[in-house]
Amino acid sequence: MPNEKLTEIQKSYLAGFIDGEGCIFIKRRNENSTWLQLMLIISQKDINLLKELKFLIDEKCYLRLPSKNYTAGNLCYASGQAYRILKQIYPYLKLKKEQAKIGIEFYEKYKIIPAGRKKPIWQSNSKLWEEREICYHTIKALKKVNYVWGGINAQ
Numbered sequence: 001m002p003n004e005k006l007t008e009i010q011k012s013y014l015a016g017f018i019d020g021e022g023c024i025f026i027k028r029r030n031e032n033s034t035w036l037q038l039m040l041i042i043s044q045k046d047i048n049l050l051k052e053l054k055f056l057i058d059e060k061c062y063l064r065l066p067s068k069n070y071t072a073g074n075l076c077y078a079s080g081q082a083y084r085i086l087k088q089i090y091p092y093l094k095l096k097k098e099q100a101k102i103g104i105e106f107y108e109k110y111k112i113i114p115a116g117r118k119k120p121i122w123q124s125n126s127k128l129w130e131e132r133e134i135c136y137h138t139i140k141a142l143k144k145v146n147y148v149w150g151g152i153n154a155q
Contacts, residue, residue: 006088010056014085015092017053018042024086024099025143026106026136027078036136038107040082042075050075057085083107099142106135 006014018024022042029035044050047065050073054063062076077085086100093100110132 011089012092015089019095024096024103026139038082038103040077043072045072047073102139
């Protein structure tokens with residue numbers, strides 16, 4: 001579980017960091033896959049800072065260290081971990097607030113498997129399937145927006 005004892009200042013700091021160095025998206029396993037997953041990635045060249053953020057957030061994640069192919073390290077949070085973090089920092093986000101909103105709604109609506117079912121409900125409901133796809137494409141389109149101080153410009 002995330003660190004429920006985060007202060008409001010820590011939540012706002014984390015939100016600012018994610019606004020600047022984070023990436024919120026819905027990942028598709030491959031082009032033809034029906035598998036979609038909410039993701040939150042925080043990138044930073046300073047590995048000590050990433051480790052401090054990992055400790056502060058207190059959620060299971062994958063820490064990718066810089067290598068010859070990657071100049072920055074990453075904290076990668078998936079599904080429930082990404083959802084719980086975004087729920088805590090949502091009020092403080094500025095630039096990525098709309099992406100976070102879509103990600104939170106996506107997780108709440110489409111990742112829950114009702115009791116007694118072995119498969120997610122969207123697998124047997126074409127309307128929910130289409131709504132999932134809209135979330136995927138909407139959040140993907142938001143990544144193509146260039147945020148500038150005082151306004152938003154589409155690329």
